[in-house]
Amino acid sequence: MKKFMELWTFEWNRAKRFYGFLLAFVTALQAYAVFHEYNFWKDGYENYRQQGYAAMPEQYLQEYGNLTVAAVTSNSFFVFSVMTAVFGLLFYAVFIWYQDWTGKNRFSFRLLSLPGSRFAVYASKFGTIWLLITGLQVWQIGLLYLEELVFSGLIPTDIYRDIPLQMASTSSSPLALALPSLFSNYLLFYTIGYTALTLAYTFILMHLSGRWKGVFLATALAIGLIAAMLLFLRTGITTRLYAEEKYWMTISGSLILFLSGTWANYRLLEKRISV
Structure with missing residues (x-):
């Protein structure tokens, strides 16, 4: 601390x-x-x-x-x-x-x-x-x-x-x-925003630890995440959910990505980047 x-x-x-x-x-x-x-x-x-x-x-x-x-x-x-x-x-x-x-x-x-x-x-x-x-x-x-x-x-x-x-x-x-204007929107927007920032830092650390290899891996990871999201949307699950269920599903998915990105950043700093 x-x-x-x-x-x-x-x-x-x-x-x-x-x-x-x-x-x-x-x-x-x-x-x-x-x-x-x-x-x-x-x-x-x-x-x-x-x-x-x-x-x-x-x-x-x-x-x-x-x-x-x-x-x-x-x-x-x-x-x-x-x-x-x-x-x-x-x-x-x-x-x-x-x-x-x-x-x-x-x-x-x-x-x-x-x-x-x-x-x-x-x-x-x-x-x-x-x-x-x-x-x-x-x-x-x-x-x-x-x-x-x-x-x-x-x-x-x-x-x-x-x-x-x-x-x-x-x-x-x-x-x-x-x-x-609504706290629910504030929670949604900033949960997604800080998750995006965490993933961006993951891509940056991958680049700093692997240079061009890191750029390639970061690009592959970004493409994989986008493809997974598009495939999930194509399943049609979201069309059978209420608005409140979609809201909390988005919050939950963002938190999972946030924690995953934070763990990845920890591993990259502790294990991949050498001094």
Whole structure:
């Protein structure tokens, strides 16, 4: 545990500059989205009034309806900020492995030579990604409350309508995947997400331990998993299951793959990678 905590602290210290820049970039884009959407509404409202229409809010609302914070979360700058955060963390999840394996004096040799279980190296990197994802979620929730406060203050009260923040994004928005409104969806999405991350780390470790042979084995494993999933779907079993049964079957299957990938990563670090 001591080795894990020391490595986790080390990984966090390496990540904090990148993470700080990512949070600042997301915040700046979403702040711009708020004022961009306000100016877009303001220009349209002024044009509506200049065309000689009555300036009564009731008539305007009959034609255009109320404005909500959903206008901000569907703004292209807001969507781009969420997508940037997602792909930025995906990039870093891969980068934190390869940064230690590059260079003439590879730092990975020193990490794997430390006393204690080598699995602490894997656990610290996985834990760092978990911390970055969770921290970004908390940051985004805080931003949503702040953005709603600012946006509702800019729009007239007779035109703006308060809605629960769970309704601030449509099902097709990346925000709905990053911050699902239902706990059941949150459990499903992130169980699948962390399972995919675990399997990706399995492929990375296979590559690092076997080079081109590892790439071949990782590719064969990925093809095998996809083929097994397609064959299972072709059996038609899922068509005879209720939605709740499909839900828990997906959760269970993901957990099995997660545990299998974690065990494979442990074996690769302890047995396959030599220093």
